[in-house]
Amino acid sequence: MSKAIDDVLAKALRLDPQARAELASELLASLEGPSSPPIGSLRGAASLRRESIPLSRRSVPLLKKARYVDGYRIELSYDDGTEGIVDLEDQLWGEAFEPLKKVAFFKSFRVDRGFSTLVWPNDTDMAPELLYERASTSRAPRARQRKTRNGSTRR
Numbered sequence: 680m681s682k683a684i685d686d687v688l689a690k691a692l693r694l695d696p697q698a699r700a701e702l703a704s705e706l707l708a709s710l711e712g713p714s715s716p717p718i719g720s721l722r723g724a725a726s727l728r729r730e731s732i733p734l735s736r737r738s739v740p741l742l743k744k745a746r747y748v749d750g751y752r753i754e755l756s757y758d759d760g761t762e763g764i765v766d767l768e769d770q771l772w773g774e775a776f777e778p779l780k781k782v783a784f785f786k787s788f789r790v791d792r793g794f795s796t797l798v799w800p801n802d803t804d805m806a807p808e809l810l811y812e813r814a815s816t817s818r819a820p821r822a823r824q825r826k827t828r829n830g831s832t833r834r
Contacts, residue, residue, distance in 0.1 A: 739811040742795040747786045755814040763814035767805065775803045
């Protein structure tokens, strides 16, 4: 087996970049097998989008909405009715999260519904399980109260 691998590597090193890419693609296809999802960018693989997975098989419900509150706090709403405000300040460590320490950049998140998470312009994202756990254990946001014409309040 080692000789075969050495031969393939030697051949690959002699190939031009286009031929090398084709060889790599063939090798990956042979490793996938008939039932495996395609190897590649998960964000682009429609077959792996979370919307297509039944709720009972998902680890986290779908993130429907996110709204910036203040500081490093974001209000999250999920398709199972869970709502909560998460404070992510303690998660902003390491090189990837360094830009998020600037509140102006932190506020520039978007919801990636396919992966049920928040993503920032530098492609940094948060673990969906962390967001959902924090939203479920946080104090739910209060419903807005409206005054009726007779002066009483209702939700």
